[in-house]
Amino acid sequence: MKIVVLVKHVPDAAADRTFHEADHTTDRVGVDGILSELDEYAVEEALKLAGSESGEVIALTMGPEGSADAIKRALQMGADSGVHVVDDALHGSDALATSHVLAEAIGKIGEVDLVLTGMASTDGGMSVVPAMLAERLGFAHIGFVGEMSVDGGTVRARRDSDVTETVEAATPAIVSVTDQINEPRYPSFKGIMAAKKKPVESWSLADLGVAAEQVGLDAAWSQVQSVTKRPERTQGEVVTDDGDGGIKLAEFLASRKFI
C-alpha cells in the first residue's frame, strides 16, 4: 500500500502570528514554523496503517524553503521518504492553486492508494484542500474521520460531522483525519538519526508541468482587502468567592439582562 501524507508547515500558534504589510499574506518567515499539529495525526495514522499492511509512507508538502522542516518531522516520526514542492512562484497561492499543485504531485508520485491529510491547516484552516484534491483526482474523499481501517482495498471510516457516519470507499481514497483518531508519537532518538538518511526530493513547478501563471498571489481567486487586529478584550471584574461568588455571578448576569 502506497500512502501519501500531506504535511503543511505553519506558523506556530504559540508564537505571534502576523501578516505581510504589503500583500496581506501570512508571514511564514518572521515566525517559528512547525509541522501543522493537525497533520501529525495524519502522519501517525499513515504509519500505523503502513505498519499493519506493509506499506510505504511518503510525506508531501508544498511551501517555501523552511517547509522542509515539516517533511523532516514526518521522516523522524517514521515516514519513508519526502517530496517538497518548492518554487518562488508559489508565494500567496490560494487553496485552489495549492490543491492543483498537490494533485499534480500526487499524480507524479503515481499509483497512490491512500492520501491522508489533517482536518484543517492550523493557519489557513479552511478544511477544503482535501475535498478539492478529491475533485481533481477523481478519488473518493472521507473527511473529519475519527477512526479508520483499510482492508483489501476498502477504506472504512467513522466520520464525525454533525452526526456520526460510517463510510466505505474503495481505494484510491483521500481521508482527512481529526485529532480524535490517535495519539501522535514523538520522534525517538533512533528515528531522528534514521531520518537523516531518508530520501527527500525537491520538485519545482516545471517538474510538475504547472505554469507559474496558474499559481501564486496574482492567480489567487480571492483577495484580502483589509486586515485588522481585533481589539484586545479587556478584563472585567474578577471576584474571589467568599461564599457569595455564585450570588455575585447571578447579579452580574441580571445586570446584563441574561436573567
Place this chain on the structure above:
Amino acid sequence: MPTILVLVDHADGVVRKTTTELLTLARRAGDPVAVFLGSGYESARETLAAYGATKVYVAESSDFGTYLVAPEAEVLAQIAATTEPAAILLPSSPDGKEIAGRLAVKLQSGIITDAVDIDADLTTTQSVFAAEYSVTSRVTHGTPIITVKPNSAAPEPAASTPEEEKVTVSISDTAKRATVVERSERETTGRPDLAEAAVVVSGGRGTGGDFGPVEALADALGGAVGASRAAVDSGWYPHAHQVGQTGQTVSPQLYIAAGISGAIQHRAGMQTSKTIVAVDKDPEAPIFAMVDFGVVGDLHTVLPRATEEITKRQG
C-alpha cells in the same frame, strides 16, 4: 436583482437556523434562491418562504443521503450553470465546506470559508488566527462561493411565495465513490444546538468529570452545554460538544467557562462571544484575561449557588 443561491441545510426537511441566516444575508446582495437537495421538501417549504426565498430548486433523491457530499456538489454545479448566480452561500459545516471546495474546482471559482458577515457588494468578513484578526476579502474570479458560520446574522423573516422548480438528478459514478453505510441520529438533549445557542455554559477538566452543575446552570439560562477538549478526551462529555479549534466555534451572547484554563485552542472557538464569564479556582488561569466577569473559586460551590439564585430571581 442578481440571483444568490443558498444551499439549504436540513435534516429530512427540517430546516436548520443557519439557512434562515443565509437567506437573510443573501437578501442584502440579491434575490435569494434556495437549493433543496435530499428528501422531505414538504417540511421545508414553509420556512424557506417565510425567510424570503424567491425561488426554490428542489432535487429529491436518496443518492444525497447514500453517498458522501460529492452528489450535492455535482447537482449544485448543474443548477449554477443554468442560473448564473452572483454568489453561492453554504453553511460552514463539515458537509458545507466539502461541497464548497468541490464546487470551487468544478466552477473554477474563488472560495471564502467561515465568513462571519457579508456585505451587499459581497465583501466578506472573517475572523482568523484564533479570532485575533478580522479580515475582509472578495472573490475576484468566477462565482463567489462563500461558506458562512452559524450566528453570523439575526434571521429576519420576509414572507414570499417562491416559485418551485423540480430538478431531475443524474449523478455520475465518480460522485458515488464514498458510501454511507450507517448514520446516527442527531442527538436530542432538549437543549439548544451548541453552534446556534444564545447562551453556552462549558465545563473543563476542573469539573472533575461531574457535569451536573454545568448542565444545571445551562438549563437555568436556557443555554447549551459545551466542553473543553480535556473534558472530552477524559470521556466526560461527547465530542460533539467540544468547543475550540478542533471542535465547534461558538459565538453566543453569553459564554460561561467553568474549570477551563483558556488554552489558545479553546479560545479559538469562543473568543468572539459577546459576553464572557469564567469560574476557575486558579486566579492565574489565562481565561480570566478575557472575561467580562470572573469568579475565582470552586465551580462545585459557585455554580450551584448561582443556579439557585438565578432560579429564585426568575420566580
